[in-house]
Amino acid sequence: MTESAMIETLPGARPSTTRLSTIASLAILIAIGLACFLGPWLSPHAYDRVYRDYVLTGPSLVAHPSPEELDMSLSALTQRLHIESAYAIEGDTLHLTLKSPAPVDPRVARYFDHSDLFGTAKIIGHGAGDHSLHLDLPIRQIYFLFGTDANGRDLLTRTLIAGRISLAVGILASLVALFVGVAWGATAGYLGGSVDAIMMRVVEVVYALPFIFLVIVLVVVFGRNFVLIFVAIGAVEWLDMARIVRGQTLSIKRRDYVAAAEALGATTPAILWRHILPNAAGPIVAYLTVLVPRVILLESFVSFLGLGVQEPLTSWGILIADGARNIQASIHLLVFPAVFLGLTLAALNQLGENWRDRLGVGGA
């Protein structure tokens, strides 16, 4: 071993970076979690609100509409009305004059009300013989920090809503796996004998099942329902948990305090709950840190294939699939959800790794 390698492995040299990465990962996770949880309520846009005039807008910190957008949208509108127009901008209002050889019906103002760019139009006055109409249009300032998608929906709000779904599926599916796996593994390990043999045999059978194939079949069978997606994912991810818990239980149940509890006449569930599970908590949490990112990845993967939650609800996988379809015209559709997903996965992994290091539990 080289000198520097020795120094690197000395105790005391590593904790500082480990601690730093733990804090950073936690900060990222809390930030993303809070943003996804609170963000959609704070956002001025509803996640399913369609802005027809802002389709595939790029991300920007500047308020919309820009002068070009105003001009384009106005000319599109007046072209549809077969009407000539002239306008001047003054602060937040736009003075518009519509001219036509035929008399101008004041009801055209409605068209401008329906646009996403303007508030309610105010009719200022008519020109001679009703051949022209003066309108005052308040310009609506809108921010699309992440841009909009192909349907004109705010990507920031959608990314946050998607995060809610992805994180919720990740946590709930992991909980399903946790409960099933712990119950199964602890029972098998504690009872032992033929019960153990049969229960572990079942685990082995399910183990040989191709996971992703099973999830796809389950999702296809039971429909694209939020609850069933996480139950389906949880149903295939409990196996490792069961194995780990069984192994722990096998070693813990030989301890004296378990024998003592048995001698005192404690019931089996009580022993499992009071003595075995608390002592197996370390490895269980260690595996949970592997499980959560894996489940989030699996969910986004299923969503990417078009089997996730249904529109207008969304998840990171669906958004990424959307982005992949529109990648040439507007790469922001791919980048933002991908960054959120990537940061979450990376932070969860780092956190898990540090936790396992601390516990001295190896394995990836």
Next chain:
Amino acid sequence: MLRLVLARTAAAIPTLFAIVTLAFFVMRLAPGGPFDSERGLDPEIMKNVQHAYGLDLPLYKQYGLYLWHLLHGDLGPSLHWRDFSVNDIFKVALPISMQIGAEALAFALLVGVPLGMAAAIRPHGIVLWLARIVTLCGIAVPAFIVAPLLQVGFGLNLRWLPVAGWDDGDWRHQILPVFTLALPQIAVILRLTQAAMRDTLSAPFIRTLRAFGLPSSHIYLHAFRGACLPVLSYLGPAAAGLLTGTVVVETIFSIPGLGRYFVDGALGRDYTIVMGTVVTVAVFIIVFNLLVDLAYGLVDPRVRHD
């Protein structure tokens, strides 16, 4: 060794039986059938079609028939690809998936093992950073993000490689899918090698070798043998991971492999294709795990099976 093979084969039979049963009944629970379309078939025709495929029989009879055919290696006719049996389709699709998978695994090993060892031997400088970046990418950037970016970068903008398609396995069509498939595996293999190498290098026998004054290249060779054990035992899960990956990669790059037939089949209720894929993949995983266990015995005398 023969005993291990026999025992595993014997154990695989009930496993496979359970898988086939589970897949059969779960698939049949799904609403909708393989011949549903928007316009709907004439009831008379529907009856004939269902009769032709034996779908009008009671479920237990269908199940029995399926098992009977399966015993003879017949996966049945495809319900969507008219005049093709599932065997016909798999004869073409399976080698494609296996080829991509094997190439990706080889690539992942060729990159991951040396890089992991280098990062363990010299845990500082460029090598360590490279290892960290590769690991992070493999963990945080899933295949379905990497693939579109590669398609745009190398396919559309640079025009070096085709965006998608297979073209009978032309090598240019293989580069992007194989790379995409290998990336997450590289990350895991790298991390495993790095950790194992680090542990092995601090083992007493390495210190002894150093004390004897062996050149460091020899020492690393000895350490390598110990360090490759975790990688070897990871190959089983890796194969499963690659199979999972092929579903996405084949869909994105439109490669006519097993994964794509499976997704299409599951969506179109092509019962036989879905069942066939599940059975094939399960057999594949079982055989592969057996091979890995045998190889493990060759490398590690402590677990030799005889």
